[in-house]
Amino acid sequence: MIRLNASDAGFSRAFTDLVNARREADEDVARDVTAMIARVRTEGDAAVKELTQRFDRFDLDTQGWKLDRADCLAAWEGLQPELRDALELAAERIAIYHSKQKPEDRDEIDSAGVRLGARWRAVDAAGVYVPGGRAAYPSSVLMNALPARAAGVGRLVMVTPTPNGEVNPLVLAAAHLAGVDEIWRIGGAQAIAALAYGTETIEPVDVITGPGNAWVAEAKRQLYGVVGIDMVAGPSEIVVVADGENDADWIAADLLSQAEHDPTSQSILFTDDAGFADKVAEAVERALAQLATEKTARASWDANGAIIVVPDLVAAMPLVDRLAPEHLELACDNAEGLFEMVRHAGSVFIGRYTPEAVGDYVAGPNHVLPTGRRARFASGLSVLDFMKRTSFLSLDEAGLAAIGPAAVALARAEGLPAHAESVAIRLRSK
Template sequence: MLRLSTKDSGFAQAFRRLVRDRRESDEDVARDVALILADVRNRGDEAVAELTRRFDGHSLSDDAAWRIERAECREAFEALKPDLRAALELAAQRIRAFHEAQKPENRDYVDDAGIRLGAVWRPVDAAGLYVPGGRAAYPSSLLMNAIPAKVAGVERLVVTTPTPRGETNPLVMAAAYLAGVDELWRVGGAQAVAALAYGTQRIRAVDVVTGPGNAWVAEAKRQLYGVVGIDMVAGPSEILVIADANNDPEWIATDLLSQAEHDPAAQSILITDDALFADTVADRVGVEIAMLETARVADQSWNRHGVIIEVESLDEAPALANALAAEHVEIATDDPEALFARIRHAGSVFLGRHTPEAVGDYIAGPNHVLPTGRRARFASGLSVLDFMKRTSFIQLDQAALAAIGPAAIALADAEGLPAHARSIEVRLGL
């Protein structure tokens, strides 16, 4: 864990290093991924089956091996323990409610010059959602990706997920049932993203691919950006906690660890104005880690990437937070509003002492798919907009064209595009 203080003479340099520190995999997978994409594009299902045998040890020998049917998902859902089923249902309901209110409004109006203008939002026809196997196979992620697509009105929602050595994940199947997923394919890796983007004999192409994945999946999405829409380039999770000394150190320590336990590359940062409080939290993190089943991962993350920054006043925090542009920002003070107003760059902000980031991961309603790696400077969390697109429209009558056409003709002439000018001139009898 790195301990910094804004009073130190070397702070500016150390903080700059922290801001620039990229914790993302530099594995050079681009060439491998390009070969896989080309293979799936050319050979379709045959390539997908071969790669799935090689990477997942799963044989796509017949229909049942390719797909998990909705009936199986329903069984998994009905087999859930009642409290878990209720929790998933509450999460789905709250996520749906928040995203329903996100739906954009169409526009259609006639302006002062008599010109009708507007824009209409429509869902994409089909969306593909990647769900990782293994450690990161989270039913909460499935809900967070699938529900906005459904709310947007997407008619065909396809999930691909690897089933290593044939093993399926009942929680993911249950969440897929609850979210109304239409197809669930037992395919993973770059080959799954390629199948979604290009389409194969069995898997029809989709228009947008979202969802988390390993370096191969992320690179496949990056390379296919433009062939399909994608949500974002995602990196390891991160949290910035801004806390005064009036917090229970145990609360803050568990918040820091709730990110650290995700991934050895995750990052937890505490900004506080009290040195003693900083010490106490640091001690408490040590105590808490020992009690976690995820201790190994959390310990690696905290030791390698954890940071405590001591400031003279929390007034300094927003500038630091804006430079870090973190995925999650907690403001654990009595009056979080004043600091919040000055935070320009953050994926999501958690206000006050009773809002641990984990409620946002599961149940609060806003999306937990958020920009990482300083991308909150320019990117937003996943929303219904990622599954919709806007078509603008224009309608003129003869009088409106007479009013604004001549200006367009002047500009077309200046740009050396005579057919543009002529398409207006012929209508005005010029």
């Protein structure tokens, strides 16, 4: 963890270094992934089977390619009632929030008598990647599958690796709740390639979303354009802006909730109270000592954590915009006022009773958010990622007479005579 003070002489340089620090592991997986995609594209099922045997150590043909609805229902019914209730509350709130994201169609006639508009439709099929093993999160199933459902996607496919053939029941229960149509027991770059190109057994999809390791992320990047993808995701991060009136233990808990994700995660506190900064630093140490995920959280906090003292919280806001954080907590009296100043953040958590983790699970907005300063230009996952817009235009003879001549003039100026003629031939018919 580094401590910075915005009033210090070297602050500008030190903060710029913090902004530009790369936390993403430079795993050189591009060439491996290119080869794996090419194999799946040409060899289909055989390649998927062989790569699954190699990486997940089980045989798809003998243990089964698919998990079916009965498996999901059984997993759901096997859950503790408390967890079922929690998942149901989460699913309901996520579904409601995302259903309101559905865009409206446009269909209007303008002053020139030209009819024009745009119509939104869901993609035919979407694939959701769900990691296996340690990071197999039912919340991730809901956050990816429910926006697709809200969009009206006809065929919702899940892929998830089952290392050594072991299935994660929480993930299956969430798939049951989300109404996933197909589940394939495959993972890695081979699963992304199978979804993008299809195989003998697996029909291709149009959009692929969901988190994954470096191989999965690179496969999505390489196949962007063959299919739609959600985003290039990097390590998670949180920025907390807090005054000295907070309980230091609460703020420490918030910082650690991000740090426990991964050693590359980042937690940053801005405060206008140097004494409070000390208290939070101590509280983090106390909390770490009691945390089951201490090893990961400590690695993240030590390498990437930061506490920055600013003269006042308003002065923190331009610095926050430069970080463009995935998550931003505003735990202070004037949280609303500070929120108005924010330009770049994936999601903002306003007030002392809004810990970021409540947004990870049950609040409703999506937890798939732009990382690594991408909130400058990117948005969280939404219904729009599973829909596309078709614009349309309808002119009658009078409408074409009104605006057609300008099109003819521009087409000729651009050296495109067939463009010009396709309009001019209709204008001459009058």
